Amino acid sequence: MPGDAFDETGRLLIPLRSSGEKRVSEDVVVNAAYCPNGHNLISLHHEVAGQPGIVLRFWGKRSGEGLLALSARLGDSSYELIEGQVDPEEVLQFKCPICGTDLDTLSDCPCTTFATRVMAYLYPRRDPYHAIAFCTVLSCPNSAVIRSGEVIRSESDRQTPWEEPS
Secondary structure (H helix, E strand, O other), X not given: OOOOOEOOOOOEOOOOOOOOOOOHHHHOEOXXXXXXXXXXXXXXXXXXXXXXEEEEEEEEOOOEXXXXXXXXXXXXXXXXXXXXXXXXXXXXXXXXXXXXXXXXXXXXXXXXXXOEEEEEEOOOOOOOOOEEEEEOEOOOOOEEEEEOXXXXXXXXXOOOOOOOOO
């Protein structure tokens, strides 16, 4: 019988989400991101992907020191280099461009040895439950929002632990 909630064996039919449906995180653009000392990292002068970017000072062994703007759109790993040169495969250290304070570390990132996910807070106070996190390797797609203790991953090709790599 069409529209029935159960199949012929009595199992509950659960509709799958349409593949054309957008993920919520793709439409989220951060309009404020703060360092641990409360400085706003969003710059109206440095746009990335059509939105004001998150400006950070970086340092790397191969890249040296510089300044870049990350995309404020969650799940978008694009960036614009403002000063210096950068190797996108290198593990970088991110700092506030205003006070020079290192961004707080959330966790290790599995993409590369010594890579971590660092946080920028959504409010001037340090609150890890209201923060964005991103990897210290620019070529890594990991980006996340933290709300109520949950990490909502915004990777476009997320693989579950039981799936075989393609």
